[in-house]
Amino acid sequence: MARHLITSAIPYIxxxxxxxxxxxxQLPADLFARYQRARGHEVMFICATDEHGTPAExxxxxxxxxxxxxxxxxxxxQADIADRFGLSxxxxxRSSSPQNHALTQHFAGKLAEKGxxxxxxxxxxxxxxxxxxxxxxxxxxxxxxxxYDRARGDQCENCTKQLDPTDLIEPRSAISGSTDxxxxxxxxxxxxxxxxxxxxxxxxDSKTDxxxxxxxxxxxxxxxxEGLQDxxxxxxxxxxxxxxxxxxxxxxxxxxxFYVWFDAPIEYIAATKELTDERGEPDAAWRRxxxxxxxxxxxxxxxxxxxxxxxxxxxxxxxxxxxxxxPWKLVDYIKSFNYLNYDGGQFxxxxxxxxxxxxxxxxxxxxxxxxxxxxxxPEGSDAEFTWENFQATVNKDLADVLGNFVSRITKFxxxxxxxxxxxxxxxxxxxxxxxxxxxxxxxxYEGFMAAMEVRKAAxxxxxxxxxxxxxxxxxxxWATFKTDPDRAAMQVRLGLNLIRLYAVLSAPFIPFAAxxxxxxxxxxxxxxxxxxxxxxxxxxxxxxxxxxxVLFVKITDEQREDWQSRFKGVRD
RNA sequence: GGGCCUGUAGCUCAAUGGUUAGAGCAGGGCGCUCAUAACGCCUUGGUUGGGGGUUCGAGUCCCUCCGGGCCUACCA
Numbered sequence: 331m332a333r334h335l336i337t338s339a340i341p342y343i344x345x346x347x348x349x350x351x352x353x354x355x356q357l358p359a360d361l362f363a364r365y366q367r368a369r370g371h372e373v374m375f376i377c378a379t380d381e382h383g384t385p386a387e388x389x390x391x392x393x394x395x396x397x398x399x400x401x402x403x404x405x406x407x408q409a410d411i412a413d414r415f416g417l418s419x420x421x422x423x424r425s426s427s428p429q430n431h432a433l434t435q436h437f438a439g440k441l442a443e444k445g446x447x448x449x450x451x452x453x454x455x456x457x458x459x460x461x462x463x464x465x466x467x468x469x470x471x472x473x474x475x476x477x478y479d480r481a482r483g484d485q486c487e488n489c490t491k492q493l494d495p496t497d498l499i500e501p502r503s504a505i506s507g508s509t510d511x512x513x514x515x516x517x518x519x520x521x522x523x524x525x526x527x528x529x530x531x532x533x534x535d536s537k538t539d540x541x542x543x544x545x546x547x548x549x550x551x552x553x554x555x556e557g558l559q560d561x562x563x564x565x566x567x568x569x570x571x572x573x574x575x576x577x578x579x580x581x582x583x584x585x586x587x588f589y590v591w592f593d594a595p596i597e598y599i600a601a602t603k604e605l606t607d608e609r610g611e612p613d614a615a616w617r618r619x620x621x622x623x624x625x626x627x628x629x630x631x632x633x634x635x636x637x638x639x640x641x642x643x644x645x646x647x648x649x650x651x652x653x654x655x656x657p658w659k660l661v662d663y664i665k666s667f668n669y670l671n672y673d674g675g676q677f678x679x680x681x682x683x684x685x686x687x688x689x690x691x692x693x694x695x696x697x698x699x700x701x702x703x704x705x706x707x708p709e710g711s712d713a714e715f716t717w718e719n720f721q722a723t724v725n726k727d728l729a730d731v732l733g734n735f736v737s738r739i740t741k742f743x744x745x746x747x748x749x750x751x752x753x754x755x756x757x758x759x760x761x762x763x764x765x766x767x768x769x770x771x772x773x774x775y776e777g778f779m780a781a782m783e784v785r786k787a788a789x790x791x792x793x794x795x796x797x798x799x800x801x802x803x804x805x806x807x808w809a810t811f812k813t814d815p816d817r818a819a820m821q822v823r824l825g826l827n828l829i830r831l832y833a834v835l836s837a838p839f840i841p842f843a844a845x846x847x848x849x850x851x852x853x854x855x856x857x858x859x860x861x862x863x864x865x866x867x868x869x870x871x872x873x874x875x876x877x878x879x880v881l882f883v884k885i886t887d888e889q890r891e892d893w894q895s896r897f898k899g900v901r902d
Numbered sequence: 903g904g905g906c907c908u909g910u911a912g913c914u915c916a917a918u919g920g921u922u923a924g925a926g927c928a929g930g931g932c933g934c935u936c937a938u939a940a941c942g943c944c945u946u947g948g949u950u951g952g953g954g955g956u957u958c959g960a961g962u963c964c965c966u967c968c969g970g971g972c973c974u975a976c977c978a
Contacts, residue, residue, distance in 0.1 A: 342978055383978065454976085465976045484976065491903095492974085546906050547973070554905070559975060590978065637907095637972070668907080669972075710915090711908050712971060719914065722927060730940060738937030745936080785915075789926080796941095803942040808935070822936095880938060 333628055334366045334373045335619050335659065337598045339635035339643075340380040340425065343404050344389035346411065348684045349715065350670040350677035353703040354636030358665065358784050360417045361704055362632065364838035365779045367418075368858050374619050377412070378423035378601045379405045382570040383590035384465055388505060397569045401426060411687045415696045416841045423601025425593055430600035431571045434593040438563075439576025440654040441521065448520040448560060449582075455483070455495050459508030463516065463566040464495075468505060471498030517582055519573065520560040521592070526649045527558045533652075533660075534644060541709075543637055544666045548644035561646055563592040595647035599658070622657040632663045632782075640666050665782045668708035672715050673898075684715075685897050693893060697840040698724050698882070704839055705788035717894045721885045728840070732795045732832065733881040736847060738802065739825035740877040746811055747819060753871035755820025764801045764824075768794065769862045772835065779838070791836060798828045826851065826875060827866045831859060843881050850878035 338359035341347050356377060363375035381401045390400035401424070409422050424430075441447050454463050469483035474497050478488035482504070483495035495501060502509045523530075534548045552558050564573055570587025573580045599620050606615040618625030633643055643664055651658045670677065677684035690699050702720050705727070706713050743752065771794050778787035802825060811818035830851045837844035837856070848856070852875050859865035869875070 344978090380978075385977065463976095467977055485974095495976090543907075543972095550905055550973075551975075554974075561975070565976085589976090594978085638978080641973085641975075642978090671971090706914075713914085716913090719927090723914085725938095726927065729938060734938055734940050736937095738941075740937095742936040789916085792926080799941050800943095802936075803934075806934080806936085811936095882938080884938070 332366075332371045332630060333619075334363070334371050335626075335629050335631040336363045336366070336373060336375045337631075337633050338375075338377040338419075339633075339639045340378040340594055340597060341408060342383075342385065343379045343381040343401050343408075344385045345404075345679055346407065346686045346688050348672075348677040348679060348686045349690060349699065349703060350672070350684065351636070351679075352415070352687060352699075353670050353707055354667040355634045355639075356412065356417050357415075357700065357703055358667065358707060358782065359632075359634035360419075361784065361787075361838045362634070362665075362779070362782055364418055364841065368834070368837060368856065369776075370858065373420070374602060375418060375420045376423070376598050376601045376605075377417070377419045378421075378425055378597045379408055380590065380594045380597070381405070381424055381426040382567075382587065382593060383565075384462075384468065384567065387462075387567065387569055398426070407688075411691065414691050415687065416700065418841075421601045421605035423597060423604045425590075425597040425600075426569075427597075427600055427604050429603045429607065430593060430597045433600045433603070434571045434588055434596050435574040436576055437596060437650050437654055438519070438574070438580075438588065438592075439578070440656060441650065442575050444653055444655050446522045446525060446649075446653040447563075448522055449517060450520050450562070451515055451517050453513050454516050454566070455501070456512045456514040457503045457506065457508055458510045458512065459506045460503050463514070464503060464505070464511075466495050468503065469495045469498065469501050469511070470504045471495075471501035474499055516566055518562050518586070519564045519580075519583065521563045521646065521649060521653070522560050523558045523645065523649045524560050526653055527552060529652055530558065530645055530648060533648065537664075540664055541666055543668065544640055544644065544664045547637065547640040547666075551641050551645055558645065563589045565589050591642050591646065592650070595642060596650070620659050622659060626659045629659055630663075631659055631661050632665065633661050634665050635667070637666050637668055640664070663782075668710075668712045670703075670706075670708050670713050670715055673717070674714075689897070693889075694885075695842060697843045698728065698885075701728055701788075701840055704784055705792075707784040709783075709785055717890050721887075721890045724882070725884045727792055727795075728843075728882040729884045731792065731799065732836070732843075735795065735798045735802070735832075736829050736850075736878060736881055739798075739822065739829065740850065740875065742808065743822045743826065743875075744877055746807075747822060749875055749877070751823050751826055751869050751871050751873040751875065752819035753823075754816035755818075755823070757820065757824075760801070760805055761820075761824060764797060765863055765866065767797055768831075768866075771797065772859060772862060775835065788839065791839060794835060795832060798825070798832070801825075801828075823869070823871065824866060827869050830855065830869055831862075831865050834858065834865070846878055846881060849876075851875050 336359055339355040363373050367373045387397050390397040393400055405424050455469055456463050466483035470480055472479045473481035473486040475491045476488055478486055485492055501511055531552050564586045567587050571593045573583040573586045602616040602619055620626055651660055672684035702723050775790040805821045807818040807821040829847055830853050833844040833847035834856055855868055
């Protein structure tokens with residue numbers, strides 16, 4: 331039995347995520363976690379909410395709530411939606427947890443001991459009206475280059491010129507509009523990534539099997555210009571992990587917090603501790619996943635994320651781990667995804683464009699979304715969601731190919747043999763042929779799942795479903811029943827066993843429908859078909875079953891048109 | 903500006919430098935009647951974005967041009 335540590339990039343707290351966020355990390359991570367569990371491996375699947383940073387504070391202010399209250403509420407909302415999407419996290423933690431505070435401070439202390447933290451005095455924009463320092467992009471003004479009057483402090487969106495906030499003509503706060511700004515001296519901690527550049531580069535170079543998307547982004551950051559730059563890891567904010575050197579105060583850093591991207595990946599570790607703490611287990615229970623010297627030597631660690639997160643997971647988080655000088659587990663494989671676009675443009679959280687997770691569940695069951703999103707996962711390049719494609723894919727694959735297969739076999743059996751697995755008959759050549767075809771495809775499916783080739787796995791699974799319809803068509807139990815009822819009984823018995831087999835194989839993609847299928851077969855046997863022949867005889871003659879409700883109701887043209895217009899505009 | 907990714911059938915996508923570029927959907931035909939008018943079989947459809955080059959052989963490698971996208975370090 332192998333041990334799989336699996337993490338999904340942690341979603342930011344400031345709102346409900348859209349389908350593009352979902353398919354970029356949480357959903358494929360769930361697919362992989364469910365598959366590894368189904369194969370009997372020990373899995374620790376971790377996700378959390380990323381709760382710190384300026385946008386969280388602003389979202390809380392906009393909602394008229396204290397930031398800790400806002401985050402607690404949004405965490406509960408996101409946890410509920412994740413649950414309803416079937417995301418099978420072992421722990422959905424919070425980066426604001428006490429466990430993460432302690433671990434983040436611990437790592438900072440170790441890095442300081444190793445001389446990998448630099449204290450830097452710098453000048454930043456302070457807004458009196460907002461009572462806070464403003465990140466560059468929260469300052470607006472007129473571009474000195476092109477005259478665009480809504481240029482941001484980091485870059486002008488109109489002429490794309492890189493800017494410094496002090497370059498802007500008539501700078502103002504993007505939050506309040508106030509021009510009462512002041513350049514203030516402030517001291518911050520920098521992670522000396524440059525000192526770890528060679529180790530990081532050698533490590534990345536050793537990952538020859540990683541997606542090009544992952545390694546090319548990492549190499550760009552390592553080699554661009556003067557090479558990997560040091561990164562500021564503290565901010566002048568109220569909400570966050572207070573800067574401490576381990577458990578000791580950090581002189582001159584009072585009132586400052588660690589930067590969200592320093593503490594967010596550490597939350598993967600902290601969330602594991604949150605889980606074992608709430609179970610009342612000793613620290614050894616989480617450390618065996620994360621400490622090479624305490625049992626994590628046999629752990630395979632896989633991270634899932636959208637491409638925007640790659641630099642933090644290939645460079646700064648590994649720099650934190652390596653630089654600590656302690657034997658923490660480093661990631662073994664990073665599966666990164668491109669973006670999902672919506673109907674000719676981008677999904678946008680800030681503009682409310684596209685379909686958000688709560689809205690998706692309001693109109694259709696999770697499995698519809700899971701199937702479409704996973705079978706169209708943006709692995710090789712950006713992918714596009716259109717309602718026409720969604721309707722066509724879901725109706726054909728789920729309703730016609732799989733759902734109808736379950737219907738036709740259960741209803742035929744009920745009318746001819748009753749609601750139990752029929753007795754009699756022996757397998758012939760056709761059944762042996764089906765067994766061989768299934769075995770070949772199931773082994774291919776396993777290969778794609780293990781390799782996280784999501785689209786190819788979906789294609790293979792669909793082909794496995796099709797084999798059932800092909801068999802039924804050629805076996806034609808409705809015809810053989812008239813001349814050789816024993817033979818028809820055997821064919822139907824095989825068909826019923828296919829339903830159970832399909833439930834097991836399909837569960838990582840469509841867990842809710844798989845549950846319904848197995849429940850209809852009155853079975854609790856989720857064992858993986860290492861022997862397909864054995865799997866096809868698991869339901870013995872005489873075993874009772876039920877005819878399930880229609881598994882997948884088709885999407886009508888009227889519904890599609892309704893949703894098309896409903897989600898065209900902007901979310902409230 | 904720089905870096906990376908990408909362009910293959912009407913649509914969504916495959917194809918370690920190696921037969922005649924393949925699937926699914928859509929379109930056309932036939933069959934079946936158990937089933938959610940579902941299923942099965944057959945079939946139409948390509949100058950692989952344009953041009954040049956390397957090679958016995960290029961969708962694949964190189965150059966160039968055109969289109970789409972992402973990143974570019976203080977959003978996260």
